[in-house]
Amino acid sequence: MIGAEGQRVGPGTIALVAVATAGLVFLLAPVLIILIVSFSSGNYLSFPPPGLSLRWYQRFFGTPAWRQSIVVSVQVASLTMVFATVLGLGAALALVRGRFRRKAVVYGVVLSPMIVPTIITAIGLYFFFVKLKATGSILAMAIGHTVLALPVVVIIITATLQGFDLRLELAALSLGASRLGALRRVTVPLIAPGVLSAALFAFLTSFDELLIPLFLSGVEVQTLTVRIWNSLVLEVDPTIAAVSSFLIAVTCAVLGVSALVRRRGDA
Amino acid sequence: MTADAATPLAVGAEPAGAAERRDARRHLVLLLPALLTLGAFFVYPLLGILVRSVDKNGYTLESYRQVFRTGVYLTVIGLTFRTATIVTLICLLVGYPLAYVLATVRPRLARWLTIIVVLPFLTSIIVRTYAWMVLLGRNGVVNQYLVAAGLTPAPLPLLYNQAGVVIGMTYVLLPFMVLTLASVMQGIDPAFLRAAHSLGASRLQAFRRVFLPLSIPGVAGGALLVFILSLGFYITPALMGGPSDVMIAMLIEREVEFTLNWSFASALGSILLVLTLAAFVVYYRLMRLERLFEGAG
Numbered sequence: 001m002i003g004a005e006g007q008r009v010g011p012g013t014i015a016l017v018a019v020a021t022a023g024l025v026f027l028l029a030p031v032l033i034i035l036i037v038s039f040s041s042g043n044y045l046s047f048p049p050p051g052l053s054l055r056w057y058q059r060f061f062g063t064p065a066w067r068q069s070i071v072v073s074v075q076v077a078s079l080t081m082v083f084a085t086v087l088g089l090g091a092a093l094a095l096v097r098g099r100f101r102r103k104a105v106v107y108g109v110v111l112s113p114m115i116v117p118t119i120i121t122a123i124g125l126y127f128f129f130v131k132l133k134a135t136g137s138i139l140a141m142a143i144g145h146t147v148l149a150l151p152v153v154v155i156i157i158t159a160t161l162q163g164f165d166l167r168l169e170l171a172a173l174s175l176g177a178s179r180l181g182a183l184r185r186v187t188v189p190l191i192a193p194g195v196l197s198a199a200l201f202a203f204l205t206s207f208d209e210l211l212i213p214l215f216l217s218g219v220e221v222q223t224l225t226v227r228i229w230n231s232l233v234l235e236v237d238p239t240i241a242a243v244s245s246f247l248i249a250v251t252c253a254v255l256g257v258s259a260l261v262r263r264r265g266d267a
Numbered sequence: 268m269t270a271d272a273a274t275p276l277a278v279g280a281e282p283a284g285a286a287e288r289r290d291a292r293r294h295l296v297l298l299l300p301a302l303l304t305l306g307a308f309f310v311y312p313l314l315g316i317l318v319r320s321v322d323k324n325g326y327t328l329e330s331y332r333q334v335f336r337t338g339v340y341l342t343v344i345g346l347t348f349r350t351a352t353i354v355t356l357i358c359l360l361v362g363y364p365l366a367y368v369l370a371t372v373r374p375r376l377a378r379w380l381t382i383i384v385v386l387p388f389l390t391s392i393i394v395r396t397y398a399w400m401v402l403l404g405r406n407g408v409v410n411q412y413l414v415a416a417g418l419t420p421a422p423l424p425l426l427y428n429q430a431g432v433v434i435g436m437t438y439v440l441l442p443f444m445v446l447t448l449a450s451v452m453q454g455i456d457p458a459f460l461r462a463a464h465s466l467g468a469s470r471l472q473a474f475r476r477v478f479l480p481l482s483i484p485g486v487a488g489g490a491l492l493v494f495i496l497s498l499g500f501y502i503t504p505a506l507m508g509g510p511s512d513v514m515i516a517m518l519i520e521r522e523v524e525f526t527l528n529w530s531f532a533s534a535l536g537s538i539l540l541v542l543t544l545a546a547f548v549v550y551y552r553l554m555r556l557e558r559l560f561e562g563a564g
Contacts, residue, residue: 012471016364023365027441028383030398031390033408037401045401047408083304091301098294099287108551110301113309115547117499119516120536123523124312127319147309150301208391210502215523225393232397232506241401244394251389255382 031248038241045238056242066227066243072138072217073207073224079142080149080206085199087146088153095154096161114151118211121147126215136218144212149202156201160194197258204254208247313540320533330534340518340535347514350429350504351497354436358444358493359486361437366448366485370455381449388442396503399435400426403507431507439503440496444489447554451485452478488554495546499539515539 033047038056040049060066095107113121125144129135168190172182210225217226224243231237320330334340369380387395402408403425410422425431455478463473501516508514515535522532 010470016368019361019364020368023361023441023445024380024383026361026438027387030395030402030438031387033402034394034398044406046406047401047411087301087304090297094294094298098291098298100291100294106298106302108547109305109310111551112544112547113305115495115550116309116313116543117501117516117539119499119501119519120313120316120540120543121309123519123532123536124316125308126523127315127529128308128312143304143308147305150305154301204389208389208394210391210393225391228393228397229502232393232400240397244391244397247391247394251386251391255386255389 034241035245035248037238038245040238040241043238045241056238059239060242060246063239065222066224066239069222069224069227072221075138076141076145076213076223077203077206079138080145081199081203083142083146084149084153084202084205085195088150088198088202089157089195091150092154092157092161096158097166110154111151113147118148118209122211122215125212129216135216136221137216138221141213141216141223142206144216145206145209148209148212149205152201152205153198156198157191157194160191160198164190193261193264196261200254200258204251207250316533316536316540319530320537323530330531331538333531334534334538343513343515343518344538346512347498350432350436350512350514351494353433354440354497355490355494357433357437358441359490362441362444362448362489363482363486365441366445366452369445369449370452384442384445387438388446392439392502395439396435396506399431399438400506403431403434426507427509429508429512431509432504432512435503435507436497436500439500440493443496444493447489447492448482448485451488452482455481484553488550491546491550491553495543495550498546499543 037045037047037049039052039054040046041051041053041055042049091110095103095110100106122144125140125147126135129140134140164187169182169186172186173179177185208225210223210229213223213226214229217223222230224247228240228243231240321328323329334344365384369377369384372380400407404410405422405424405426407426409425410419413419414422425434459477459481460473463477464470468476499516500514501520504512504514505517505520508517516539519532519535519539522528522535526532
């Protein structure tokens with residue numbers, strides 16, 4: 001409504017736009033500055049950079065330890081994606097279509113890992129896996145991340161299912177499709193974009209998360225985020241700007257692919 | 268929830284009761300794997316923390332007594348609440364106008380602005396914290412410009428103190444506030460405002476008497492959410508705070524990693540857990556958490 005409907009632009013509107021613009025700059029600037037600084041040719045983090053180069057990316061991708069971390073992060077995130085999507089799809093179907101008592105409570109429990117401080121979840125799992133002598137394994141980290149990604153998956157798939165007209169499935173059944181046939185030919189294609197986008201967000205949740213692997217990873221097996229953490233505690237190395245930009249790029253890719261899949265699904 | 272949308276698929280000649288029971292059972296089978304996973308790897312470990320907090324070669328409340336009798340620990344808890352309150356208030360002050368713009372501009376522009384809010388929201392916390400360490404350091408970008416512009420004779424201490432913690436946490440949590448507020452504001456029917464205008468209200472009056480009261484659930488929900496999340500913050504205060512800016516989560520981590528006093532760490536963890544869950548129950552009755560992802564999905 002700002003400036004629309006032929007209203008005059010008063011001082012209130014100008015102040016509002018100014019504060020909102022400042023807020024948007026506050027949100028976007030740090031991300032942009034890290035992206036720019038990562039291409040710096042200088043030895044230090046200065047802005048604007050003295051020149052442009054790919055040297056920090058060469059350092060990042062050329063260091064075996066960093067490369068190994070990418071592999072570990074991708075492994076953990078892929079496992080998380082599979083676990084969380086399978087579990088979350090079932091849970092979302094039951095929560096949207098099922099009729100049972102205490103549904104709101106069950107839903108609250110499924111969402112609660114988003115709210116419980118991750119440090120508490122991480123420590124709880126640390127105590128748990130230490131007893132099983134299972135720390136330092138990819139699987140343990142993936143299990144921890146599955147817990148954190150499950151609410152994200154359930155929320156996204158639930159939203160998709162709520163927009164899905166159940167009568168389409170009923171129509172297929174009444175036209176003679178078997179239950180499995182209706183599921184395969186009608187339901188799955190319609191909810192696939194939502195499920196795919198949920199899977200991508202589960203991957204991202206794991207890829208970006210620090211605390212679970214910080215407690216569960218060993219000396220040998222470190223995710224990207226853990227390696228960033230370990231380097232940050234020592235020094236603010238410009239290589240980290242390149243690593244950070246890589247993580248930002250992964251976020252953008254997930255957002256972009258998810259939007260693309262959704263648009264295809266709508267068409 | 269959407270119970271009304273769920274029509275039973277198989278309502279043949281069977282008695283309704285049996286079909287319903289079968290339907291319930293089938294959905295329970297779908298739900299069970301997720302619940303069992305959460306039970307084994309979330310609820311059980313959390314219960315483990317609660318048990319460990321009172322178990323020190325026999326049941327005792329010693330760890331809790333230690334928390335509440337030691338000045339340092341009480342100071343940490345007080346500082347945590349203080350920081351959470353400051354961060355919540357700043358997020359509200361910056362977030363409200365931003366959400367208002369987001370909710371009232373043309374849809375096309377709103378979509379672009381939402382991306383600007385969502386992009387940092389979905390970027391790793393460690394990356395966002397690192398970005399602010401680069402910006403706020405003694406020779407960081409902000410100080411370079413402040414000194415160059417002659418606004419300050421010497422670099423300001425912006426990092427490794429409470430100011431750094433508050434800026435960093437506000438940055439990480441602002442999207443939660445904006446997305447919560449915007450989702451409530453988008454639900455406010457513009458017809459109410461037009462009615463107010465046509466009845467002679469000025470824009471300010473229409474905002475104050477109509478829009479603001481209708482947006483209060485968003486304010487309450489957003490503030491509560493940011494406050495809950497602030498209480499358990501670890502990464503940002505650990506990296507951006509000074510030696511005296513210790514928050515509960517950092518204390519817990521230290522006890523686990525260095526002091527190896529797991530019983531005491533568990534007591535602190537239990538206090539934080541109970542506080543958070545209590546706030547979540549209030550939030551859950553007030554708001555729907557899934558609204559946060561409407562923009563993201």
